Amino acid sequence: MGGSEAFVVTPSASRLSAQERASALVDPGFGKIFTDHMVTLRWSEGSGWHDARVRAREPFMMDPASAVLHYGQEIFEGLKAYRRPDGSITLFRPEENARRFNRSAMRMAMPELPETLFIESVEWLLKLDGDWVPEGEGSLYLRPFMFANEVFLGVRPASHYVFCVIASPAGPYFQQGAKALTLWVSDRYSRAASGGTGAAKCGGNYAGSLIAQMQAAARGCDQVVFLDAAERRWVEELGGMNIFFVMEDGEIITPPLGTILPGITRDSIIELARSEGYAVREARYSIEDWEADAVSGRLRESFVCGTAATVVAVGEVRRLSGSFEIASKAPGPVTQSLQTRLLDIQRGRAPDPLHWCRTLGKIAGL
Ligand SMILES: *Cc1c(COP(=O)(O)O)cnc(C)c1O
Secondary structure: OOOHHHHHOOOOOOOOOOHHHHHOOOOOOOOOOOOOOOEEEEEEEEOOEEEEEEEOOOOOOOOOOOOOHHHOOOOEEEEEEOOOOOOEEEEEEEEHHHHHHHHHHHHOOOOOOOOHHHHHHHHHHHHHHHOOOOOOOOEEEEEEEEEEEEEEOOOOOOEEEEEEEEEEEEOOOOOOOOOOOOEEEEOOOOOOOOOOOOOEEEHHHHHHHHHHHHHHHHHOOOOOEEEEEOOOOOHHHHHEEEEEEEEOOEEEEEOOOOOOOOEEEEEEHHHHHOOOOEEEEEEEEEEEHHHHHHHHHHEEEEEEOOOOEEEEEEEEEEEEOOEEEEEHHHHHHHHHHHHHHHHHHHOOOOOOOOOEEEEEEOOOOO
16 A cells, blocks of 8 residues: 555544643643544555554554563654744654664564655644644654554564554753753663664663663663663663764764664754764764763763754763763753754754755644
8 A cells, every 4th residue: 555545534523622722732741642633554464554544542452462562562753743933834854764663663573664654644643633733842742653463472573563653742842951961871771782672763672771760860860871781881872862972172972873773863963063064973982981071171062862852961970980070061052053953944943955854834634
């Protein structure tokens, strides 16, 4: 299947009124409230992708022996729809999410979804729920995901899957100019190892990172930063964000791909920084160097980035053996200017020379 005619559209009979929606959008937080509809497709061995539906959001019926509940074949994506000043709706590099989704699928022995179907699914949801994209600095967070639902306890790739897209309005996650984060370096737990699933966006990676996040919170830190699994030395990334280091000579360093998740924000920041004349190096950077450079002043800024939070400064790093501060904990000028550049492109306030934005026009809803 491929064309949009294959989607069966059944608008919800119980969608919220404009007034109810407006009050839900006042302070949506993150990931707590959801729009009226969802998109689902099914895959089975032999028939491939079929049964594309746009319909009221509702619980799944699941057999207790569904494969995902036992062996964890589950992957997801996260992207945002932004409301532009002219009322139109924009997606940021959704083709990259579609491609990464398929790389994750391949790693987890799940079926690939044609990129056009991924994007059509997201656009169908926006067609019905476009009114949920907030005005101003908020956004509508879109969550495509896929899981194995074959009823079978044998260990092998499942032969039935569900793909689904849901959406959740989000306030400005971390306010622009918000205070810098304090990170906890996990000396005990790693997120990913060579040959593992670190580069796949799968729920299991998050499950394995939560205990370290709990320890970070217990130490008064905002997020965990993970080191490599082999040497416990090289800085990799956070549980859900990539990391950058800005040096005094203007060089910007970010850990290389491999065991980290290839963030689309990471890639965009690399391109933006290069276009502004910074030398960006994808290279390993050790926790020892991070500390020594922060203390000596050779390191000027560190920031982390991802779709949910955009770009956020790191102000302090703590670990069992001590802590260090970065540039008096104030968000630095490079962090701030890259954040502004990215947000301005996403929100249509600045030109988009690399054609990253896919604008849907003013959608009236059905
Ligand atoms: C999703 C994710 C990121 C950020 O990726 P973006 O495409 O920039 O949103 C970084 N690290 C992990 C582990 C992730 O799951």
